[in-house]
Amino acid sequence: FLEFVLAGLALVSAGVLLGEGVRRARPAPWLLSASLAIAPVGFVYGRTVSISVALACASLLRQALRSSRYRWALAALLVGAGVPMLVASEGWAGSLARGLSSDRGAILTQALAIVADEPLFGVGPGGYLPALRERPELHVTRELQHVHNVPVMLAAEAGIPAGVAGGALFLLLGWRAFRAGAPVLTLYLAYAPWFVVDVLPYVTPQGSVLTALWLAFLRHAERP
Numbered sequence: 001f002l003e004f005v006l007a008g009l010a011l012v013s014a015g016v017l018l019g020e021g022v023r024r025a026r027p028a029p030w031l032l033s034a035s036l037a038i039a040p041v042g043f044v045y046g047r048t049v050s051i052s053v054a055l056a057c058a059s060l061l062r063q064a065l066r067s068s069r070y071r072w073a074l075a076a077l078l079v080g081a082g083v084p085m086l087v088a089s090e091g092w093a094g095s096l097a098r099g100l101s102s103d104r105g106a107i108l109t110q111a112l113a114i115v116a117d118e119p120l121f122g123v124g125p126g127g128y129l130p131a132l133r134e135r136p137e138l139h140v141t142r143e144l145q146h147v148h149n150v151p152v153m154l155a156a157e158a159g160i161p162a163g164v165a166g167g168a169l170f171l172l173l174g175w176r177a178f179r180a181g182a183p184v185l186t187l188y189l190a191y192a193p194w195f196v197v198d199v200l201p202y203v204t205p206q207g208s209v210l211t212a213l214w215l216a217f218l219r220h221a222e223r224p
Contacts, residue, residue: 001200001204002206003044004044004046004048004049004198004200005200005204005206005207005210006040006044007040007041007044007046007049008191008194008200008207008210009210010037010038010039010040010041011038011041011049011052011053011056011190011191012187012190012191012210012213012214012217013034013037013038014034014035014037014038014056014077014080014190015034015056015186015187015188015190015191015217016187016217016221017030017031017033017034017037018030018031018034018060018073018076018077018183018186018187019183019184019186019187019221021033021034021069021072021073021076022069022070022073022182022183023183027069027072027073028072031072031073031076032076034073034076034077034080035076035077035079035080036080037080038053038077038080038081039080039081039083039084040084041053041081041084042081042082042083042084042085042086042087042088043084043088043091045088045091045092045094045095046095047095047197048193048194048197048198050092051193051197052189052190052191052192052193052194053077053081055189055190055192055193056077056186056189056190057074057077057078058189059182059185059186059189060073060074060077060182060186061074062182063182070182103141103142104148104197106140106141107141107145107147107148108147108148108149108152109138110132110135110138110140110141110147111128111147111149111152111153111155111156112152113135113138114128114131114132114135114156115152115155115156115160115163117131118156118159119159119160120159120160120161121158121159122154122155122156122157122158122159122162123156123157124157124158125157125158126157127157128146128147128153128156128157129144129145129146131156132144146199146202146203147199148197148198148199149195149196149197149199150166150170150194150195150196150199150201150202151163151164151166151167151170151195153199153202153203154166154202170192170195173188173192173215173218174188174192176218176222177189177218180221180222183221184218184221184222187214187217187218187221188218191210191211191214194207
């Protein structure tokens, strides 16, 4: 799990450095640093990682059509992440092949059943896997694991109101990032997929710390 924590840190760091680069009079050192910061994700074979890189790059496309500074920023991401991915292409091919037979649909069904058991207050912090173990009829996956969606995890352990509030906050952050412009949106999208198709920000202390840093950097990046 540690490699995914480090991948998340690399993505957040790259987003911060890119944002500084497009604002500074001398962007080259910042963009080069961003390219180096994101390089480790090329050796972490995870679908969440690939989605984060793709969305971060997509967030720069519109501005890249208008500004050479943003074209260099986009190039920094593509080279920094793309070259290591090409070097490790065999590992990525295996990861994507495993993804085609993913159990995530069944895992989501398990989570919704747990939510239905305790819709208002959930099963309590840390109670998801114990609650799942007590429902043998739901054991249809290779192994029991947390659902890969943070709002759904919140709903399962703290109740539907908490899940809805968490999802609404996540969307509000996205709207603010969109309104703030490409640098902030890039930083948002570099880490946002971990809330939608993963659960690292919720189930690990390292993920909680990384989320706090991400939120702080987003707030800083919104300032003129």
